[in-house]
Amino acid sequence: MEERTPRRPRIADVAREAGVSKTAVSFAFNSPDRLAPETASRILDVADSLGYRPHPVARMLTQRHTHTIGVLTPQALSVIFSNPFFGAFSEGVALAAEQEGYALHFISPLHGSLASAMGRATVDGVVVIGLSADHPEVEQIRAAGVPLAMVDCTALPDQPSVVVDDEGGARAAAEHLLALGHRDYLVVGVEPPVPGAKLDPEGVMGKRLKGYLSALAAHGVELPDHAVVVGPASIEGGIAAMRRAYEDGLRPTAVLAMSDAMAIGVLRAARELGLRVPEDLSVVGFDDIDLAQHTNPPLTTVHQPIRQKGESAVRLLLSVVERRDLRSEQLRLETRLMVRGSTGPAPRRRQEVVRVPS
Amino acid sequence: MEERTPRRPRIADVAREAGVSKTAVSFAFNSPDRLAPETASRILDVADSLGYRPHPVARMLTQRHTHTIGVLTPQALSVIFSNPFFGAFSEGVALAAEQEGYALHFISPLHGSLASAMGRATVDGVVVIGLSADHPEVEQIRAAGVPLAMVDCTALPDQPSVVVDDEGGARAAAEHLLALGHRDYLVVGVEPPVPGAKLDPEGVMGKRLKGYLSALAAHGVELPDHAVVVGPASIEGGIAAMRRAYEDGLRPTAVLAMSDAMAIGVLRAARELGLRVPEDLSVVGFDDIDLAQHTNPPLTTVHQPIRQKGESAVRLLLSVVERRDLRSEQLRLETRLMVRGSTGPAPRRRQEVVRVPS
């Protein structure tokens, strides 16, 4: 009774056992109406007793689609999953994907190369987040003929894409602080994924910076270069950025952070520095992640529809995947300022101190 | 010059164009050393000029493995991705998977059935998180012959699994509060995924509750049933649970929360209720998510190695996937109490008030 590795049953095994052809078995699973009802159910019974399940890979091969969509991230997954922004985005993606019956496959730059990772991925289409369109890898993916939907990218005009009004949101944030009388600013930015790379002026962070600067300039406030510090988009990154600014002698009354995680770090660093928020320091973030309304004080920030971005990207993608719909939409969603507790009027004393030297 | 949908080039196209056999093309890609160097590079050149890439699905079919591992979650992905615990866990999974050259495929109960979702999934193995081993779906997956690694489950003895010492951690949390003199407790628990289901005493939450109760009992403190409230494992869930308890007239001096997210919600609700932490109320969480050290005050909590759980699960899984290693390991990791700012001595007045009626 030697039990040799019980090979997974194949369609031929079922066919033999049920005394029918492979075709019949296939029909029993995929279009039972083409078989006599009793034959179909007999085949299904035999299949069940044998523990047969159609091999998903073989099925993919003939059906020419995988019912899976890929999510392409510029950074390694091992660093991105606990980023709350990415979490919320993924929720949106997952919601739409699940509704449409698609599974999710995460693709990260395996061993450094996105293109080679893509080569191994069995997906019907890809949602790309936060990668500039001129990124060499993106071009390779397009060349491979895999449908794409780009999010937060400066997209090619013929690609489906989802963006938000980053510049307008940033401008609103700055104007809010200006209206509160602030004149001394610190901008806390997200560093580019590749260390040392120049800030892409067309990228998300470039747009936000542009929004800040244009609002400030319109009110006669100049932002010196050293008043822009950058770091990783995390709480720790925000803490470090704020500390660094203070060590450099900066004494802003308001911080414009390009991400909520960093803003929360600034909040925390401020507490350590003995600064009260918002009395001594106003802080405004960007993104409006779930956590933002639960900080102490609640964070004033620029809301963007993160989940909806994920959802919309999937919908756009599937519209071209399933209907081979060439007409690709470009979606642009709005941002809006959420004024909560972390911003307040500029402190008087600080303003006077600043005025003296001028 | 009518350009018909430029069909994806197949291996036969490359073979014809290069004047060699399909086999040679396959060799050029997979084992170039079996070909004369110049032949190999010529084939590769031709392939490149044609834009040929071996079809990943076809390749999977013959090679019998997909280089993909699945992550199986009991809840829909659209609700789980912004859970910080899951985020950290996924980071661990992704780290190990990326290192080993595996991609990640997330599987959630598609249209309600985990088993049918599994049927469509093309994975070499599955990491299962937070599902009890007697869950019917788990059995089906095992029957399908897909290797499994279970995390936070009461695992079958012959399955690789990773758990932590939940009971010990919970006991340590309770003992910490007991040592601070607290006698009036509120336990804030995570509700089971299926509403209305009884708490599995062998599950994670059951173990934690047992830990709390045993420590309290050892010190002569009894916990009435209504002093255990449950809700979803989120900040909102924690807020709601705390409010509900207060409305029910409970006035604990210490809260034992079974998740950090809920503990953070309790912190927030306490602030709204005018309670100072830790002067009026001590709060201890569970998990030690990244955020826990950045709350105000920093959260005392039970640390568990979340990322490592993900990593270890993947390593265990791959050891059976790749080496068909029957000897499956059961890993049990330690927890440890992190005392931070959210716990302090029991308030005197409250204690006296309590003493009066007794």
Added chain:
DNA sequence: TAATCTCGCTAAACCGGTTTGCTAAACCGG
């Protein structure tokens, strides 16, 4: 010089299904 080995490559089988084209039997109205 004959026998053996190695190299470079190929033909054919195979992975496990789906789909197309077709046939034989049953049905059906006239």
Added chain:
DNA sequence: CCGGTTTAGCAAACCGGTTTAGCGAGATTA
């Protein structure tokens, strides 16, 4: 009883690769 239409099911081609077995030519050995 006959021609035409359904119905039920089959054989073979196909999806796009990988892998095994083997072949001819040149190099090496006996």
